[in-house]
Amino acid sequence: MSLRQTLHALPRDARDTLFLLVVIAWVIAPQVNVLPAWASLLAAGLMLWRGWLAFTGRPLPTRWVLAVPLVIAVAGTLYTHRTILGRDAGVTLIVMLLALKMLELRARRDALVVFFLGFFTMLSNFFFSQSLFTAAAMLVALLGLLTALVNAHMPVGRPPLSQALRTAGTMALLGAPIMAALFMLFPRMAPLWGMPADNLTGRSGLSGTMKIGDMAEIALDDRVAIRLRFEGDERSIPPQSVLYFRGPVMTGFDGREWQAEPFREDSPWAARVAVPANLKVSGPAVRYEVTLEPQRQPWLMVLEATPEAPTLPNMQAYMTQDLQWMTARPITEVLRYQAVSYPSFRHGPTTSSRQLRVHTELPPGFNPRTLELATQMRADPTLTNADTQQLVDAVLQRLRTGGYSYSLDPGVFGEHTADEFWFDRKEGFCEHISSAFVVLMRALDVPARIVTGYQGGERNPVDGYWIVRNADAHAWAEVWMESRGWVRVDPTGAVSPGRIGAFQRLRAPQGAFATAMGTVISPGLAQNLRAVWEAVNNSWNQWVLNYTQSRQLDLLKSLGFESPSWQDLTMVLGILIIVAALGGMGWSLWERSQHDPWLRLLARARQRLARAGLVVPDTLPPRAMAERVQAQFGAPAAAVAEWLLRLERVRYAPHPETALGDLRREFRSIAWPKQ
Template sequence: MTLRQTLASLPREARDTLFLLFVIAWVIAPQVANLPPWTSLLAGGLLLWRGVLAWRGRPLPGRWTVATLLIVAVAGTLVTHRTILGRDAGVTLIVVLLALKMLELRARRDAMVVFFLGFFTMLSNFFFSQSLATAAAMLVALLGLLTALVNAHMPVGRPPLAQTFRIAGSMALLGAPIMVALFMLFPRIAPLWGMPTDSMKGSTGLSGVMKVGSIAELALNDAVALRVRFEGPAQDIPQQSAMYFRGPVLAGFDGREWQAEPFREDSALAARIGLPANLQVQGPAVRYEVTMEPQKRPWLMVLEATPNAPELPNMQAYMTQDLQWMTSRPIMDVMRYRAESYPTFRHGPETAVRQLHVHEELPPGFNPRTLALAAQMRADPSLSAGGTPALVNAALQRLRTGGYTYTLEPGVYGEHTADEFWFDRKEGFCEHIASAFVVLMRAMDIPARIVTGYQGGEMNYFDGYWTVRQSDAHAWAEVWMEGRGWVRVDPTGAVAPGRVGQFQRLRAPQGAFAAAMGTLSPGLAQNLRAAWEAVNNRWNQWVLNYTQTRQMDLLKALGFESPSWQDLTTVMGFLVIAAALGGIAWNLWERSQHDPWLRLLARTRERLARAGLELPATMPPRAMAAQVQARFGAGAATLADWLLRLERLRYAPHPDTELAALRREFSGLPWPKK
């Protein structure tokens, strides 16, 4: 007996269980690389055990066995992840729970729980990868789960899986237009979804490390970072363009990643390894109160520059040598503090010292064209005569007039990020621009570094507070100049003085068939790789990179001059209403397509049932007429004659007998009483 014949001979319950086990294994399979080894082995063993029980028709294990396995799974999760919360621990637990639930699959209610866990586990695959391969695999998983769900709602008989698959496919196709409309028009008000993370990445997104694109990921989040209430008259409030809230200062560079310098604590204060702050403030002070959201980092966001420690509740604060204010422990709750800042200030040494050389260092082997550009600028007599200010102004002028653009979708940069920005792409957001600018400065032996933080904010005229959001995250540069110390230079302002909109970080696509191509012929491998990259690029551009900007471009194409998320909501609402009306029209049309003769016969059966005569749905009108006469006698002769005419209309049509006439007579018939 072949495998197909063996499967066909199995009871329906066993066949359906084996199909559901296959679908669940397909859902879990992409997670194997992200799960602890014991989780994959345990889940695979449980699914295999359940399959053997279904194949052999054996009873399911008792509740104590399942409870013991559940305790083992939870304990293993706690030992592995030290928690049952967060992405990794949550996915580990949900995979094991899904496999365990299959050992309790006794009733339809248990099946519904399995379907729910299956859909959730399917969704969790996108926590780790949003590639085209993952999306295709999960589309297959979706069709499999829908097929199993449809099959569970067909309890009678033994419907073939091909039939239930066609129904599931039709359901998916009917839902596809709604899915596409929601994808294109649902306002991307970040974060679109969120979940606890297992790392200490602050909710501000700022850290001691900055890769090109990291602040763009942060800026997708429109959550509030801090609220500021200024004291004194309105004319004393700094201009929005001058509101720089200072965060980590990044001086170390390995070619791709900027890092903050290390520091150590001496008693209550920290002595930074490096240059002395030498902060000198001038002019009137700006006093304000900050309400900062929890960020899981020990950083205090204050305006540049703040010489005195902010007033903190039950916590000490200290300033590092690069003017960054920090607390004695991470900020885990909402904190309110008062500070005093001076927009006009100087800091750092005013004469060259040995420690400045660390801010001129560049890793060897990176950005050769930027190094050549720096040598060319250095060799220009008109620039070298003007010293550092002339070289800085020349770099800024190049940004203003060299065709550089500020974009939210610069793509993924390669190994030589500064070279790509200055010579190839000529586009980027604040991280790209600041990093390329600092690399150029250092290549000209000018001490420079990157400062990260927040820039700007928006005034809330109802309560008078300035709201600084995660989307206001920014990166700028500081350049050391003789006699002036560290000077703030914001190269982004040279490219885009307005700097408006949201940010987005793009991720490099990863090919799924790279390993398999090595076994193919070179020509075929090259063609397949080219085809895959083309398809993958379309996926990246049209799906993963479908951003707020593209949503707004879509609205502009629809005729909106200055589109906003309210316009998106309006368009989506109209589409939902149109879909609802279309569904109603489809339902009415479908009802009209049903056999009107059968509907009239069914109404007759209902009226006779109310009179006490129950007739089966399969009984023809002639037999119904005989039952009416036998039950109600000669008084039902008119009704019996009407039923005979109804039958003749169906099987022996006559011009004198029309369905419309029979419908009109239906209401006036002498229906018997119960």
């Protein structure tokens, strides 16, 4: 016997339970990566147990037996999260309760509780991710839960699940316009609007420190970090070689790790911007719109250099003396903003000062051979009276001609990272090269520092947006020059010019699965498919996740409102709901008028008899129904049998509408039999 035949032979309760278990598993599955491992295993075990009981027809466990996994679930939540409140602990508990409730599914009331918990668990998926993939998966979950709910309200017979699915799909389609109206017009009032996103577990990206070798790990992450849409034509878009997105600026160095000023939410802004950046821009401006993926950091990624604050929704931005644009709190949701940058700029002090000495400090006892190299360079007759630019050129020339190479995996560096790069390994990723360059420049008594961010980008041919990935994370250097201020120097370009100009990235070696897929799908087709998917995902970000209150108000302006407010949004939404309700009422009245009122009254009588335990076929006429009523219920149901006989006579009366009204009134007052 095949699996399909086996399932078809099961009782209806077992079939419906197995279908509901599949739907609940689909609802819970996206949260496996955020739930504690014990919670995922316990939920899977409980649902497999329930499925086995349904398949074999065994009785459900008693409440005393269920108390054991309940205690384990609560204790595990307290042990893992140290509380039962909050998002993470709450979602863990709700998943556990949903799985446990499936083992208590005895009556209709229990089923309604399961449906309620299922819908709530489905909603909780958006607490962790609001991506297009999550939305699509939850749309399938919604149809599944609605199908199970409709099926539970079909108590008679063994209706096919396809029938319940059609009804559920119709319900979803009818509710779609209302859902769209609520999405577009429901006032978004911060901070009530939005999903909590206080934990981005597993999300890679830039940070306030740069340990030598860590940035190569980011290069393994091919996810999108930034999307850009430039204004103007193709001629206004800067070349890839000047697309530097400025992030944390590293000044402190302990021999292994570079550090930026730590971000603290309680730090006063005035203290962070006390030293002016002295930014001076020139040349044509580049106007663009950024869609920044959340990485739980306060840095706004903008092109160097941006003199004015980017236009942000519901928050402010400020620039530090290091030319970093930041927000007052970490960015934990997809953020869209506009900015204006100038690729030609100068910044920083133009004359030497005591504050610059911090940029020449090196930790004692580290990189002795690099310090000796600096002494030798200073003793070189050609560099005796060299200025900073000549020293920079000399170091870059050494990188070009000294046999150095650009590598994603140069191995683990030891204690003296600069020494190993300059004299031993002679290969490294961008942070190895930039760090060794800055250490040597500081040893030459030249103020220098590390700047991290992203460099380059690629244009998506489908939607025209430029995409910058986590794999495009980059580290470069800045040196201070008299009368010029801080000047960008990218030593990686001296080792591998293609990394900067031709946008040639080092890619991680593919695994066995990716290699196998490469033999099935051509690289060109795979690239085109990825471009289409990223364009679709970008549209989701632009039109759904970034549908802010300002865009709501712009919608009202297009409808004729001069100065719209959230009160206007509420009014328009209320009017639409009233119109929809009146339209639904009118459609219902029209729909009822299109059906035979005599058949509707007969169907109501058939439903009343079914509640009393007498199920009659739809094709049975009233006279035969009256005979069955008398046979099953006897004299107490004589009035019902007489009412059915009168209903049959009315069908053939010359003016049935008058008598039908009397029968309709008697229908409500007659004593129908009860089970």
